[in-house]
Amino acid sequence: MGYKKPIEQLDERHLVSEGTTFAQVTEIVSRVTEQKAPRLWWILFGISTSVTGVLGLTIGYLLWTGIGVWGNNSPVAWAWDITNFVWWIGIGHAGTLISAVLYLFRQYWRTAINRFSEAMTIFAVICALMFPTIHAGRPWFLYFSLPIPNQMNMWPNFKSPLLWDVFAVSTYFTVSLLFWYVGLVPDFATLRDRAKNKFRKWIYGFVALGWRGSNRHWSNYERAYLILAALSTPLVLSVHSVVSFDFATSVEPGWHTTIFPPYFVAGAVFSGFAMVMTLLIIARTVYGLHDLVRIRHLELMNKIMLTTGSLVGYAYAMEFFIAWYSGNPYERFVFINRAMGDYWWAYWSMITCNVISPQLFWFKKLRTNIPVMFIVSIVINVGMWFERFVIIVTSLHHDYLPSAWGNFSPTIFDILTYVGSLGLFFTAFLLFLRWLPMIAIAEVKMVMPQADPHLGHGDEEHGEDHHDDATAVPAMAEE
Amino acid sequence: MASESQKKGAQSPETRPLLFLAEYETAGDVFHAAEHVRDAGYEKWDVHTPFPVHGMDKAMGLKDSKVAWIVLVMGLTGCTTAFLMMWWMNGHDYPLVIGGKPGFSLPSMIPVMFELTVLLSAFGAVFGMLGINQLPKHWHPVFFSDRFERCSDDRFFISIEAADPKFDLEETKALLEGTHPSHVELISEEVEQ
Structure with missing residues (x-):
């Protein structure tokens, strides 16, 4: 890794605003954790902790009374809870995609946004894990799903996709947390070295593990980081594939399709990028990160949203086609029912938000316009929630025999748990912004022109310094 | 320059050298300095940088990570x-x-x-x-230097440990000073009597 001069013929520019020094990067990122939080932070924090409190009360009431307080009932036994689970897990996926997949593809513009989106992954997975835990009804028996001896002398059924989910999601959470922490260690060292008071020095010093920027360490560190990226890439694809198996391996019309794994993964990346965009625009504006997170970064993210949004649109169309082509009357009915049945409004909201709204990003004017991308990112998140709702509820409410049909409507507790999970997410995220370096300081420095040891002088006399150009950082093209 | 910011080195005559710490302003300077130290045949030495410098493993003569x-x-x-x-x-x-x-x-x-x-x-x-x-390891002689705090910000360092067989107070210092550092210091610890 390292820095490569932007190729002028390709109209490339630097990843960080020109003239920015290493010390400025340190300062811009670290000062957020050192100064008093801005008033807006306190307002948002107040709101989100209050909402988290509501979540706590709701869950308390739910556990006391039973999950009958939710609207789920036969035949719609999975409703908002599983919708929220899949929605949150999907949001988490963009973090891993940005930190791992873009790393392997040497897309170095990721350095500005990876810390941020990895944090988002962790908090989103925490919110996601909450829902199946509560939905199981008696969370204190959750250890039944683990391969440990229990009083029934039985082992878990490893042929169940729900059990695969337990392994997939908990592995995903653990690996994301490790990846995030490894990335944070050098930046913790920066905060430790800047710390003015003893308490800060002690805390950040403790988590920095005594990091001293040693190149002997960097050598192993970079290798471990590369391996983690290589592990996370198939992992992230597997997680949403396994989540989709929960549906695809059932014999429910509308669920039993082979397109589900890729379709779920594309949707996950799509919604995750939208959530990163929403959060990033707020943080960039509040904390003045314009030199590190440039319009160009946002534009590239919008292009990814356009791509994944169109992939999702293709999947919607293909599902319909296969439902007709299969010749299965139940399958046909479920899809016609989706578009024109009781929940037509959810289906068409989904199409409008997920397929039509990202098409705005074909136009450069719109994909470089901050208010437009902010609104579209929120619209996409709404749309992706509707997607999961449509898949889950419309398939269940009218499946085979009309005598077994039913309808679903949420109760106030469905709504409070969902809104409450947003509160939990934002509380965690705001604490992250306040106390941890929200941009990967060391990684941003690495892609700056001054990071190149061969910059400007003295190169001719050291003919033995080999540059492996295949691994050098490609600079970013800018029209 | 030597021994000015070490721990109370001036008052106590009974000190033992731990390492030399040379500071550099740019990645290029530390890169070329590392090549000199490598060619001089040192073993117990290290380069400290705020971010991984491209090609530094080769400049230090390190083997592939395990x-x-x-x-x-x-x-x-x-x-x-x-x-x-x-x-x-x-x-x-x-x-x-x-x-x-x-x-x-x-x-x-x-x-x-x-x-x-x-x-x-x-x-x-x-x-x-x-x-x-060998992390976590919260104690290391480089942390005795106040200048080393900038290692996680925008400065680059080379440390040569006294435990190295080639370590010599005069020669090692001369070697480091010949590599255009912005500062060289000797880090010592007090010897208990």
Whole structure:
């Protein structure tokens, strides 16, 4: 890794605003954790902790009374809870995609946004894990799903996709947390070295593990980081594939399709990028990160949203086609029912938000316009929630025999748990912004022109310094 | 310049040198200095940078990292453990007949085998890396220097330890001063009497 001069013929520019020094990067990122939080932070924090409190009360009431307080009932036994689970897990996926997949593809513009989106992954997975835990009804028996001896002398059924989910999601959470922490260690060292008071020095010093920027360490560190990226890439694809198996391996019309794994993964990346965009625009504006997170970064993210949004649109169309082509009357009915049945409004909201709204990003004017991308990112998140709702509820409410049909409507507790999970997410995220370096300081420095040891002088006399150009950082093209 | 910011070095005559610390302003300077130290044949020395400098492993003459081998072993362990666990639990110890499926069936074991492979490999990568690097280690002579605080900001350092067989108060200092550092200091500790 390292820095490569932007190729002028390709109209490339630097990843960080020109003239920015290493010390400025340190300062811009670290000062957020050192100064008093801005008033807006306190307002948002107040709101989100209050909402988290509501979540706590709701869950308390739910556990006391039973999950009958939710609207789920036969035949719609999975409703908002599983919708929220899949929605949150999907949001988490963009973090891993940005930190791992873009790393392997040497897309170095990721350095500005990876810390941020990895944090988002962790908090989103925490919110996601909450829902199946509560939905199981008696969370204190959750250890039944683990391969440990229990009083029934039985082992878990490893042929169940729900059990695969337990392994997939908990592995995903653990690996994301490790990846995030490894990335944070050098930046913790920066905060430790800047710390003015003893308490800060002690805390950040403790988590920095005594990091001293040693190149002997960097050598192993970079290798471990590369391996983690290589592990996370198939992992992230597997997680949403396994989540989709929960549906695809059932014999429910509308669920039993082979397109589900890729379709779920594309949707996950799509919604995750939208959530990163929403959060990033707020943080960039509040904390003045314009030199590190440039319009160009946002534009590239919008292009990814356009791509994944169109992939999702293709999947919607293909599902319909296969439902007709299969010749299965139940399958046909479920899809016609989706578009024109009781929940037509959810289906068409989904199409409008997920397929039509990202098409705005074909136009450069719109994909470089901050208010437009902010609104579209929120619209996409709404749309992706509707997607999961449509898949889950419309398939269940009218499946085979009309005598077994039913309808679903949420109760106030469905709504409070969902809104409450947003509160939990934002509380965690705001604490992250306040106390941890929200941009990967060391990684941003690495892609700056001054990071190149061969910059400007003295190169001719050291003919033995080999540059492996295949691994050098490609600079970013800018029209 | 030597021994000015060391721990109370001036008052106590009984000090023992720990390492020389040279500071550089740019990545290029420290890169070329590292090549000189490498060519001079030192072994117990290190380069300290705020970010990994491209090509520095070669400039220091380091061998390839061994982390990948740990990951390989851990990954194979994870995969085997998952297979044996599921075979024993569902296929041997207490087969459950659900949906008429056989107790032991490889296709349904793939997801869990994959997840445990990834999980243990990730543990191997992170804890293996920390183990090889001997971290956490909160005590190190470089932290005695006040200037070293900028190592995680925008300065670059080379440290040569006194434990190195070639270490010599005069020669090592001369070598470092010949590599255009912005500052050279000797870090010592007090010897208890």
